[in-house]
Structure formats: structure tokens, C-alpha cells
Amino acid sequence: MLETLRIRLGDSAGPFYLALIAFALLAPLVTGSVSTAGAVLVFAIAAAACNLMLGYAGLLSFAQGSFFGVGSYVVGITLKAHPGVGLGALAVSVIAGMLLALAIGALSIRQRGIYFVMITLAMAQLAFFASLALPGWTGGENGLLDIPRPALGLEASLGDSRSQYALAAMLFIASLAFLRRVVRSPFGRSLDAVRENELRAQTAGFDVQRLKLVAFCISGGLTALAGALYALQLRSAPLSNIDLMTSETILVMAILGGRRSLIGAAFGALAMTLMAEQLSQLWPRWQMIVGFVLIATVLFAPNGLGGLWAQLRSSRAAAAKEAA
């Protein structure tokens, strides 16, 4: 009780926003390139949206890659057909992601525990094979190529790739700030109740299925936004975006960062992207290391990097109190 009170009072929004801004500003320096940093921000959004499911709603979804892939296809299709809509195409992607989440959720959300996991996995495969079987929309194995970037009005001063980065950075900050509000809202608190004890939450009068479904739709919409941004950065929507591997990558980032930490998700995305970039040059079988890291994280640091950070902060706060 006292502990939660302390967290609520001590954990104001200021440092969170500062950390987001600092992360967005420093990411290009840490990764050494604007395009890699752009990918980090995109996957940070996706991993944070995955955390909403995994850490707050308590649902492990393998469909995150489908939302990501659908987001990139929809932004591509929209911009190729109507280049005039500009950034409005991103909104179309978000809506598409939410609709897909609604459809997958309608089949899976009633199912408990592992059945939910299994159905999201199967639906992710459904989305993948559907993309493969509909080359007219998705470009099949080649992916959707030559997606025009909407004009941002910053190109003259920043250049093309930097203004894409600025767009990603703004949406990264907005998305994580939004997620922070969501998990701290009454809705987010009721998700906590559902996760901790579904039966009790139900008995207390919460509409458990609807809470989960809304969380799934928010998560799906934001993940689609990430996919759309990624497609703009690449100027294409490759088939691999909707692959199961994308779901797994997003999950690993979320776990590494800590399932109950939004800022942790950003660090998870950073760590995984850097690992992918550096290790893959050293050793083509680097994913084996990812496997070991994943196992070690789940077994020994279930709260990931974000958990370590929180531990550090609370131990420091305790030390400060003692000193005072």
C-alpha cells in the first residue's frame, strides 16, 4: 500500500517525457546512423504496444507481426493509389490494424491462456499466407515496392532521411506518452485487475472480454502505425514485415526491455537492433545468442532492462532516505 503510494507520488510524468526526448535525440548517436535509429524508434513503438498486451493485459500475442505487416501494406497501398492523402495514410493504417485486431480478437479473446497464444499464432500465419496468395495487393514475395513518401515540409531544412526520422521521433514520443496515459487510466487499472485475477475482476463486475479486446485493438493500431512508419523509411513493404519472425522480434524486444516498462521497450528495441546489426556481421548464426539471452531474461530477469532500472531507482531512493 505504502509502496504503491510512493510510486504514484514519486513517479511523475516529467522524467518520463524527458527520457523519451533524450532517447529520440541520442538514438542516432548510439546507433551511428539515422536509418538504424529510425528502425529502433519504429520497433520501440511496436514493442511498447506489445507490452500493453503482455505486461498489462497479461496476454501473449503472436499476431503483433501481422499488425506490423498490415500497417506497412496499407500505408503503401493507400499512398500508391492516392499520393495526395499524405500523412493521412498513417491514420488509415492505424484503423486497419485496429480492425484486424478486432477480427483476430473476436476469434481468440474468449479463449484462455495457451489457447489464446495458439490462435494468435495461427492467425499470424493466416495473415502471412494471405499476403502471399494476394500478390495483386501485396506484391507477393517481392513485397510492395516504390512507396512514395508523403511530403513533411521539413525536407528542405533537414534532408529526406532526417525528416523521416523526425516524423518517427514525434510519433514515438506521442505513442509512448499515449500508452503511458492508457496504462495509468482507470481502463489500465482494470487491465491490472484482469491480469492479476481474471475471475475476481469478472465477479467485481468488469467486462473482462471487452477490456481485453480494447487493449488488443489499441495494441494492434499502434503496431500498425509502427509498420507504416517502417514502410515509409524503407520506401517498401517487404513480405518479411508480416512474417512470424517479426512477431518474435517484437516479443523479444518487449521481454528484453521488461514487460511492464514502456521506456524499457525502447531500450529492448535498441538492444535487439544493435545485436542484430553487430552480431550478424560477426557470426551468421547470431540468433542462437538471442535464444540464450531470451531464456536467461525470462528465468533470471523477468522484468527485463526496465526492471533493473526500477530496482536501481528504488534502491537509490532507499539509500537517499537512509542518508537523510
Place this chain on the structure above:
Amino acid sequence: MNLYVFQALNGLGVGMIYFLLSVGLSIIFGLLGFVNFAHGALFLVGAYAAMFTAEQTGSFALGLAASFAVVALVGVVAERLVLRRTYKMPHEAQILVTVGLTFILTETIVLFFGPQPRQVSMPDMLNGVLMLGPYPIPKYRIFIFVTCAVIGAALWLLFERTLFGARVRAGNESAEMLSLLGVKVTRVYALTFALGTGLAGLAGGLAAPLRGADPSMGMEAIVIAFVVVVLGGIGSFSGPLIGGLIIGVTQSMMTAIWPEGARLTIFLVMAAILLVMPKGLFGRA
């Protein structure tokens, strides 16, 4: 029309492999409450173990034996070292740990055998076709069907009619009570784990001559196993059998009707069944 009957009969062979694959997953979940995402990767290891052994020794039978033995060994080692620690954890943690194990196993296979798909030959004795009325059925499919049916029957006898089976079922009810009665529960767990994973390996070994061996087959297998289990329910024998046959026959028939969409159809069938019967074909608590 004849083509469809032919494809349906062919699909029974694939369906039985899916049964073998899913029943292992089901057995492990039934006793241990453990969700083994690495089951597909074990299927992959089984295929390569069978291929390698058959190439080295020239014996297909030894290859199949190796696919069971090697994978059972891998399963037991993984259970001892890592998976045992997760029995008390939520299912999500078990899935994530076995996703990690999947990465490790798949990359190990690529490390030793390379990423290219490999052909796996079948013994001459099983090459060719057998006429079943007007339908020429490949002998190998009949061999798969019979082998899997025999194994399925043996499994049923093992779990329903032997002391070991009684212990497994008792452990399912109350592991604590079983250990108080003087049974070494960890040993029952390890044996069950070996059996369940070994079956995934054997399924891989049997599937290899049909589809070749390649590193992506593990992911394919785990998805199929999950679909079968979602349809048929987990923890029983009849569920994986009927689920496996439905998926196998559907896939095989659709290959004739709409080749690009054959795999898509599996998932559409699953979605359709779930829409009508949200609890799967046999319902579940």
C-alpha cells in the same frame, strides 16, 4: 472427382504425421501442464537426425530410430537443464523460454547442415505405388499411416493399461499425492518428456522423405501442431488424431484445387470451426 479421393487418401498419411507431432505436445501438456513451443524445432531436429543417420548407415530404419532417440535425448537434457525451472511459472514464460530454445535448436541445425533444403531418400522397398481399388497410393504413405496407427495404439495401451500410464495419469491429477505414495515423480516427468519429444522427432523423421528437410520446417510444424490442438483439444488422444487428419486431408485436397492457397486454407478452416464452435471440436473446460 477421382483426383479428390486420391488427394484425400494421400492426406491421411500427412494427417497421421500431424497426429504423431501433436500427440507428443498433448502428452507433455497433459501431464506437466507445460507448453512446449520448441516442439516444432524438435520435429526439425528429428528430420535431420533421420537424414544424417540414414546417409551414414544406409539404413532408413536406423534413421527413424535415431530421430526418436536423438530428439528424446535433446528433450530430456533441455528438461533437466532449463525447462524444469519453468514448471511453476505461467504458461507465457514457458512459451518464451521454449521460443528461445527454438532459436538455439534451429540455428544449431543450420550451423551443421547449412540453410539449403535437402532431399531425403526413402528405402527402395517403400518406393512406388500400391493399387487401392482404382487409386494408386504411394507405398510410403501407406507405411506412414500404418506406422502411426500402430504407434497411436501402443500409446493408448501404454497410458491406459500399464502401471507407467497409471502413474502419468495420477501425476496429472495430483503430483504431490503421487510422490507421497513413493513414486519418483521427477522420473515420471522425465520419461514423459522423453516420450513426448521423441514422438515429435519421429514425426520429423517420417516427414523428411515426403517434403525434404529444411530449417523452416520447425516453424511450420509448431504452427500445425497448435492448429491441431486448438481444433481437437489438448490432453487427449482422439483430439490430436481427428484434428491431425482434418488438417492433413484439407491441406492435401486443397493442393489439388488451389495450390497457392493450400496452406492458407488450413487456417481458414480453423477460423471457421472456431467461429461456429469457439471451444474447438470436442469442447473443453
